[in-house]
Amino acid sequence: MNYRKLGKTNFKVSEIGYGAWGIGGKQWLGGSDDESVTALRRAIELGLNFIDTALAYGDGHSEKLVGRVVRESRGKIFVATKVPPKDRVWPAKAGVGIEQVFPYDYIITSAEESLRNLQLDTIDLLQLHVWNSEWVDRDEWKRAFADLKQAGKVHSVGVSLTEHDPDSGLSIVETDLIDAVQVIYNIFDQLPERQLLPLCAKHNVGVLARVPLDEGGLSGHLTEDTQFPAGDFREWYFRGDRKKQVVEHVDALLRDLGSDSELPKLALAFCLSHPAVTTVIPGMRTVKHAESNIAVSSQGALPEDILEIMKRHAWDRNFYN
Numbered sequence: 001m002n003y004r005k006l007g008k009t010n011f012k013v014s015e016i017g018y019g020a021w022g023i024g025g026k027q028w029l030g031g032s033d034d035e036s037v038t039a040l041r042r043a044i045e046l047g048l049n050f051i052d053t054a055l056a057y058g059d060g061h062s063e064k065l066v067g068r069v070v071r072e073s074r075g076k077i078f079v080a081t082k083v084p085p086k087d088r089v090w091p092a093k094a095g096v097g098i099e100q101v102f103p104y105d106y107i108i109t110s111a112e113e114s115l116r117n118l119q120l121d122t123i124d125l126l127q128l129h130v131w132n133s134e135w136v137d138r139d140e141w142k143r144a145f146a147d148l149k150q151a152g153k154v155h156s157v158g159v160s161l162t163e164h165d166p167d168s169g170l171s172i173v174e175t176d177l178i179d180a181v182q183v184i185y186n187i188f189d190q191l192p193e194r195q196l197l198p199l200c201a202k203h204n205v206g207v208l209a210r211v212p213l214d215e216g217g218l219s220g221h222l223t224e225d226t227q228f229p230a231g232d233f234r235e236w237y238f239r240g241d242r243k244k245q246v247v248e249h250v251d252a253l254l255r256d257l258g259s260d261s262e263l264p265k266l267a268l269a270f271c272l273s274h275p276a277v278t279t280v281i282p283g284m285r286t287v288k289h290a291e292s293n294i295a296v297s298s299q300g301a302l303p304e305d306i307l308e309i310m311k312r313h314a315w316d317r318n319f320y321n
């Protein structure tokens, strides 16, 4: 496993991190706690030291599982978690004030609730789970972040940006008051390359590349007939004729690449090939997926000709609408 420095912090985090949304259950069905914990332990055994969870993932369930595994680990494991919007609206809506979404007291009590779930003394990276650039000059988030750091409850801070709107993070990166942004970045959604990633590099702000496998669209397993358990988030995400659309895009990509390499490996390597990316955080609830994904870190950046082909397969669409 290779490690990269997270922005201005002194954290050296693994290039492959662990996306812990799926292990919260509730929105991702079909897994089990035992299987998830075994996969996470195996990932750590293989050198993974960065986990991204959130209070909202299974209403604290993901944090509890993460805390359990982190507390039993011998080496340092960096834990990132998130403050859910107080109005429980994802993504943040234009025109809705920060006082309704992230008032000062609410950010503090939410971080404290996460610490109780994790049963850890400190959160390594606390992120706001939605962000609206209209709030950049407001005091609430700045004071809450500063006070949590001062109290030793949080080491570093950041925001998780709206789906397919990476530019919503430009102005907060320019404040130099955050350590990291979390953004969708994958072969289909390459928008962050235009402005966000260069700006993060310039300001030395860490980048967590989320949804690298397009919620499974780039897993290599999705077919037109794939069925998700009733109530699973992916049933909604891939609704209507979307599976067909994804299959067509993936087929075209693989045809152009003419590569023997497995699609998920290529998809993760795509993210890590950008130097501004600190870590890529796939969801992986099985040992098989954890082992296969972690192996990508030793492969290094993809060759330019492969990246050039991938650039042509950027796909402008928003399945979260």
Ligand SMILES: NC(=O)c1ccc[n+]([C@@H]2O[C@H](COP(=O)([O-])OP(=O)(O)OC[C@H]3O[C@@H](n4cnc5c(N)ncnc54)[C@H](OP(=O)(O)O)[C@@H]3O)[C@@H](O)[C@H]2O)c1
Binding pocket: 018, 019, 020, 021, 022, 052, 053, 129, 160, 161, 182, 210, 211, 212, 213, 214, 215, 216, 219, 220, 221, 264, 265, 281, 282, 283, 284, 285, 286, 288, 289, 290, 292, 293
């Ligand atoms: N608003 C936000 O802040 C936000 C939103 C979404 C996601 N996130 C973060 O980003 C993380 C990653 O996104 P995600 O989990 O939604 O989606 P993802 O990483 O794009 O895709 C996860 C899916 O890919 C499968 N997979 C993983 N490795 C594989 C492999 N080697 N071969 C085949 N399939 C593989 C997983 O299967 P199994 O799980 O069954 O192994 C799972 O079904 C989340 O866990 C979360 O931490 C944040």
